[in-house]
Amino acid sequence: MSEPQVIPELKEIVGAMMFASKGSVSVGQVRKVMKKAAEEGTGAVKDFGRVSEKQIEEAFAEFSRDLHEAKLGFNVAEVANGYRLENDAGCGVWLRTLLEKGKPSRLSRPSMETLAIIAYRQPCVRSEIEAVRGVAVDQILRNLLDMQLIRIIGRSELPGRPWLFGTTEKFLEHFGLKNLNDLPGIEELRRMEEQILKKEGISPQGTGEEEEGQLEFEADGESVTGTENTESEE
Amino acid sequence: MTAQDEYKVQLDVFEGPLDLLLYLIRKDEVDIYDIPIERITNQYMQYIDLMRMLDLNIAGEFIVMAATLMMIKSRMLLPEDERTEMEEEEEDPRWDLVRQLVEYKKFKDAAIHLQGLEMERENVFEREGGEVKLQPQADLALQDVSIFDLISAFNDALSRVAKEELREIFAERFTVGEKVDVIMEMIREKGQILLTDLFERSASRHEIVCTFLAMLELIRLRQIQVKQKQRFSEILIIGTGESPPETMPIAEEVSDE
Numbered sequence: 265m266s267e268p269q270v271i272p273e274l275k276e277i278v279g280a281m282m283f284a285s286k287g288s289v290s291v292g293q294v295r296k297v298m299k300k301a302a303e304e305g306t307g308a309v310k311d312f313g314r315v316s317e318k319q320i321e322e323a324f325a326e327f328s329r330d331l332h333e334a335k336l337g338f339n340v341a342e343v344a345n346g347y348r349l350e351n352d353a354g355c356g357v358w359l360r361t362l363l364e365k366g367k368p369s370r371l372s373r374p375s376m377e378t379l380a381i382i383a384y385r386q387p388c389v390r391s392e393i394e395a396v397r398g399v400a401v402d403q404i405l406r407n408l409l410d411m412q413l414i415r416i417i418g419r420s421e422l423p424g425r426p427w428l429f430g431t432t433e434k435f436l437e438h439f440g441l442k443n444l445n446d447l448p449g450i451e452e453l454r455r456m457e458e459q460i461l462k463k464e465g466i467s468p469q470g471t472g473e474e475e476e477g478q479l480e481f482e483a484d485g486e487s488v489t490g491t492e493n494t495e496s497e498e
Numbered sequence: 499m500t501a502q503d504e505y506k507v508q509l510d511v512f513e514g515p516l517d518l519l520l521y522l523i524r525k526d527e528v529d530i531y532d533i534p535i536e537r538i539t540n541q542y543m544q545y546i547d548l549m550r551m552l553d554l555n556i557a558g559e560f561i562v563m564a565a566t567l568m569m570i571k572s573r574m575l576l577p578e579d580e581r582t583e584m585e586e587e588e589e590d591p592r593w594d595l596v597r598q599l600v601e602y603k604k605f606k607d608a609a610i611h612l613q614g615l616e617m618e619r620e621n622v623f624e625r626e627g628g629e630v631k632l633q634p635q636a637d638l639a640l641q642d643v644s645i646f647d648l649i650s651a652f653n654d655a656l657s658r659v660a661k662e663e664l665r666e667i668f669a670e671r672f673t674v675g676e677k678v679d680v681i682m683e684m685i686r687e688k689g690q691i692l693l694t695d696l697f698e699r700s701a702s703r704h705e706i707v708c709t710f711l712a713m714l715e716l717i718r719l720r721q722i723q724v725k726q727k728q729r730f731s732e733i734l735i736i737g738t739g740e741s742p743p744e745t746m747p748i749a750e751e752v753s754d755e
Contacts, residue, residue, distance in 0.1 A: 283625075285625070286624075286625055286626055341622075341624075348624055348625065349624070349625055350622050350623060350624045350625075351621075351622060351623050353618050353619075353621040353622050354621075355621075356620070356621020356622060356623070357621065359621075359623050360621070363623065365623075365629065367738070367740075368620035369632040370613075370616060370617070370620070371613075371616065371632070372512070373513075373609070373644060374512035374513055374517075375512075376609040376612055376613055376616075377605055377606055377609040379609070379612070380605050380606075380608040380609040380612055381605050383608075383612075384605070384608060396601060396602055396605060397514055397516065397517075397602065397605075398514045398515055398516035398517075398559060398563070398598065398602065399512070399513070399514020399515065399516070399517075399557045399559045400514075400557055400559070401512075403510065403512065404512055411632045413632070438616065438619065438632065439612055439615040439616055439619055440615055440618065440619040440622065441615070447608075448608065448611040448612075448615075449607075449608060449611070452604075453604060453605075453608060
């Protein structure tokens with residue numbers, strides 16, 4: 265493997281990686297790549313094998329800051345699983361034409377409200393959503409499931425074991441959110457949620473972001489609310 | 499021509515009674531914590547009648563809420579000391595409803611915020627032009643204007659002709675299909691029109707109903723979009739420029755016979 269003649273800075277390397285990747289690049293990924301390259305490399309390539317995750321994180325931050333200050337029409341975005349390059353929203357109109365993207369798809373108001381309730385209350389069952397909106401939501405839920413903005417994340421312990429709904433990765437992407445804590449006003453609405461759970465005698469459970477993408481319950485498998493029933497009765 | 503020949507508009511309304519109440523509260527600028535129950539109930543019933551007239555598929559919850567409003571209204575009529583005798587812990591008979599409205603309002607505000615994020619986000623692309631694409635939805639794609647704004651405009655148009663109706667002896671037959679053509683023609687000519695322009699030449703209730711249903715159908719088929727500069731301001735109709743779907747109602751089909 266040939267060694268670079270001019271040794272680049274770490275921020276240049278992470279920048280190049282973001283440029284070359286279609287998806288996002290994570291800190292862990294960079295570290296893995298650097299280690300792997302160091303195994304076969306010599307000199308600087310070998311030295312870079314020892315960089316820490318903290319250094320890589322700093323490199324991303326530095327690259328991001330430089331790019332932002334230079335105002336070049338694109339930026340680093342921190343997304344759910346790493347960093348990626350994306351254009352400045354202000355330039356989007358021309359990109360839409362360049363890429364022949366057509367009209368953007370937007371959600372209708374009732375759909376958006378239903379989605380908001382799920383996003384702030386998740387995991388939640390249909391009857392909770394209907395209690396807030398005061399009207400049946402099954403058609404809207406079906407649409408949101410089709411659009412992959414929400415998904416079924418398990419079954420509730422309530423009578424009839426109704427489905428529990430939560431938001432998806434695509435939901436975060438559609439709204440440009442890093443995680444569920446990024447939701448506007450999450451603190452207030454979450455507090456409200458806890459009060460209501462207390463009132464209904466349901467113990468509050470993880471409100472979300474750490475479960476996102478990790479909860480992999482089978483549709484009819486273990487319930488998400490089952491934590492209080494864990495002691496075994498022999 | 500029988501009624502079956504007419505193009506039937508199938509529209510589901512996904513808004514519920516709480517949406518309507520919040521709409522009325524906002525429109526009348528009344529205090530949510532001190533709702534003039536009689537006035538709001540009367541308006542509520544009026545909107546339900548209008549939605550029935552349009553044959554919209556409204557939820558049964560609208561009727562349940564009507565009953566609730568009536569009950570609150572009757573309880574409010576009781577002198578306060580008698581009321582407290584009957585229901586000891588209960589304070590204001592409106593309180594349960596108010597709590598529900600306030601809670602829903604918070605999520606509505608959150609939804610508005612999300613809408614802002616969505617609009618900003620639709621101009622952002624990742625490398626190689628990737629973007630998050632949603633599938634087309636099956637419901638009325640109303641973002642800026644609520645169904646109740648439209649119904650309110652419909653009501654204004656109706657009240658304008660109400661007086662003349664008695665003179666009308668030879669009922670003219672209009673169809674939704676014809677009105678679809680008329681609206682699309684107007685938009686082709688002018689680019690955009692005001693909702694009130696649509697009803698300008700409508701002489702009868704029947705014609706207004708057909709025009710209105712045609713407009714709703716065109717929204718559903720994504721041929722037109724409705725916009726509002728501010729809440730409760732005039733409603734603007736704009737063509738989307740999308741090609742008409744095969745199921746587009748055509749005037750000839752219905753007026754042939």
